[in-house]
Amino acid sequence: MNEQQRPGPRRAADGRWARSLLAVALSAGAVLPAGTAVAQTADEPGPSATAIALAVPSRATGAPLTEGHQGFSVESADFAHGFLTTDLMAQRMRTLGSHGVLRLGGYSMDLVWPAFGSWADAPAPKEAIGGTVDQADLDALRKLLHATGWKATLGLPLKAVIGPAKLKDPTKDPAPQVTLDQVVAEVKAARDTLGDDLLSVEIGNEFDNVTTLTGAEMWDTMKSYQAAIRAAVPHAVIKVAGPSANTASTNTRLGEVASAALSDTSVQPQDVLSELSSHFYPGSHCGTSTMTVPQLMSSDTYLRTRTKLEGIRAVGEEFGGRIPMTVNESNSASCSGQPGVSDSYATALWSLDYLLQTAQNGIDRVEFHTNTAAVCGDFKARTSADYPISYRYYGAFCAADQARLDAHQLSAAPLYYGLWAFSQVPQGRFVDLGLADSDLARVRAYGVESRDGTLTVVLVNVQDPAAAGSTDDRVTLSLPAEYRKGRQTTLRSSAPEGLASLDAGRITLGGRGVTASGRPSGRPVTAAVPVDLHASTVVVPAGTAQIVTFTR
Template sequence: MHRRGGGILALALAALALAASAALAAGAAAQTPLQATVSPATVGQPMAPGFVGLSLEYSALHVYTGRDPLQVNPVFEALVRNLAPGQAPVLRIGGGSADATWWPVRGLLPPGGVDYRLTPGWLRTTKALASALGARLILGVNLAASRPALAAAEARAFVHGIGQPYIQALEIGNEPDIYNVIPWYTDKRGRVFFSRAGNYNFSRYLAEFARFRAALPPLPLAGPATAGLTWLGGLNQLLAAEPRLRVVTVHRYPLRACVTNPSQPGFPSIPSLLADQASSGLAQGIAPYVAVAHARGVPLRLAEMNSASCSGKRGVSDTFASALWALDTLFNLASVGVDGVNVHSLPGAGYELFTFTRLFGHFLAFVHPEYYGLMLFAQAFPPGAQLLQASAPGGPVKLWATHAPDGHTRVVLINKDPSAAHEVAVSVPGASAASLDWLTAPSAAATSGVTLGGQTFGGETPTGLLGPPQTVPISAVAGAYAVNLPPASAVMLTQ
């Protein structure tokens, strides 16, 4: 059995982190500090509740919740709440399994690509989860089967078995822009089937969307749930034609685990994940479509996002580098107006956020590094907070600052350099006594040993909760804070 996370391990790791920081401070004394300035001017809209959510597969939900609606996995519930503290979290259930799932309909056989059957037990457990969390659900319905009656049966089951108050929207299909590129299924004879013909395009999708919308119960809809950006050129046309489309959903991954040639674009590696293209580049790519959606009064969510498509890559997606990537990427997405992000987690995948086991009937979770980055973002950018204008040092050191309704200014510094420490002098208006919460790990490639605020979930957590943060006090000198960033680390300064 792995050791459980808690006091002794947390204190030891905190001591190591502080010692490392002190050593780096001494070594950096001769360096010229990087300069950063935070302005009191706010930019963008206040943070909306439920910005950080999860994306889950139909067929995998019970792995996280358990199968007893009277005793849903409390560790999973806590881990969800950590990402949306005091808020109604947004859970998107769909992914590839959306087009492989059905609610049995009398007299109909499941199509060839359908291999997962929804049950009353699944509905009861999902309702119990939504009730416990006060969650809002974006639920995918099957488009690949090209049978509106099947999608309508799923939707009616959701309304009756989960309840309309918990349903934010029905997402029609999953990544229809690659229906004619990625096979839907392979039969027992090895024959490969695509859900759409080679000439399937956005115009045909628009017509299908209308047919499915007419068959579905009168609930808000989400889409187009695209894998790429090409079809988003028609987003304004889609929104004009479909007033029930109340959430624009897009899926984004900066890297592709299916790419095995290191010389090809998208090949997953730690340097590629820490590169600006994987974070600010991803956000800039989606920014024009955020503007289109907002012009129509519709929010845009990245309803599925993680480090690398094709289930992620071990040695990249499960390393501490993914925590630094996630932290910086969420800030970048918020800065271009994205209204929320659902981080995809799949049991056994390289990018899974947590792995559950059971011991004597009790759930235990190993929390992977990326989750810590999501958690720090949630702490640094609470609902109602706004981004502050700031001049960042540039290079591998990133800076983000927020001002919250509680009066606190929070400055997040991220050192994406895996091998070098950097000293930063941060000028903040009204600089006074402040505190530091560190996000650290043994290295960018580490898959364990992560601490946030001196605390860790350890080898396994029976609660999903971290202890109180062990903050480090810091004082300003001449209006600036001197912060020494170890290699591959991040820190939140709270004033």
């Protein structure tokens, strides 16, 4: 992965690469004379363009798209090893917006040693392979949150607290012997240090994967943690995020915990829960499982994801919408991602599509699991002495080499470009564009109407431009009469490998890349989109996304 963004001409088969030369010059750092208009020529459809007709209704009646919908999930081990610093992370978070959430957790949640209170000077046992979390880590986190406007949720150990009798396999990655009192001491220190920037605490990671707790037992466990925390920190209301059930396509475990909470007459669920959290990865690299780029971008994956999200939303509706529903750990493929897929350009388009799909289905927030301080491609296997601190193929950023990592110069991975593109969509409410399921193999389409009446339409052509038979999409939008003009911003890669490209340096959003400092390069490049007789036609080349803003 390259430090500088180096977009080149598009493959010759497009026949339209010359029109991107301005975008190339800008993203390479060219300086335009003062007053120069920044625009791009909209793509013309190729001879094999597929016509798709969509209609924008006069009223927005869908789910809201709110600020802070996207965030990051990082391993507790990364936190324990001091990687969540302002120099390393702040600008990369700020570029995505100022209202994100940083979840500290993951599998290493049970493998760290909290050194607070009476345990501040206690040596960490050998089982604490995730490292030691201490006051210096909290201080660095406070600076990072203040520098970005983001907030954090704190993951807490579960396995040692409930004891080996309730573990599926006590011999697998045995946890250090952390007590509930020790956990409470960490939460008290976190609250004293972070204040209201501590959104909530999370009890364990995927309890259904590592314990034999039933849904009712997990609910009782969550209540017991919160009661102990409340007794130690009576001046603050600290709620619990959970149950963080696993990535299965069903929501059985989430439903079991929800049912236990709803039938509990001793408390109001919203007094205990800050959010009902789930995990979801559409693919897997666990064991012998594999995933391909075509599978990631397929309509089958989209539809399976929709079913999962609809199930989460249904659970949330049982609580009358009083508790946010989150997917607080997610990415393309579980078990550190699929090489050649999770680090490919395809994930830029997939993550943009996935974020919009989750928001449209009523999910309040999605946090992408990522590494924080890794050399690109320097994967550490589970048997490595460095585990669980490892490069993950689905990371949002990484350093080209150790020298650049030491200099805090992280390159944006393809995934990051999709998150950045999503951040360009303003808050509002979704409108139903009427895209048929039969068109999902070619295009994904979303519309969001802002409070000021601006309409943002996002069109993603999920076809691989490097594949034979791929087509441009010629999307005709029927618009309400008040929309008179539009402008579009393009997410694309100039790499000839198409969706399979691993060169994030060939990706641009509006003609810009992300520099090693985490800042966008150059000035944004947009193109005018004509509106004629209450209709507009947008050409979406294969392997691109178009973000089109229509104004009244």
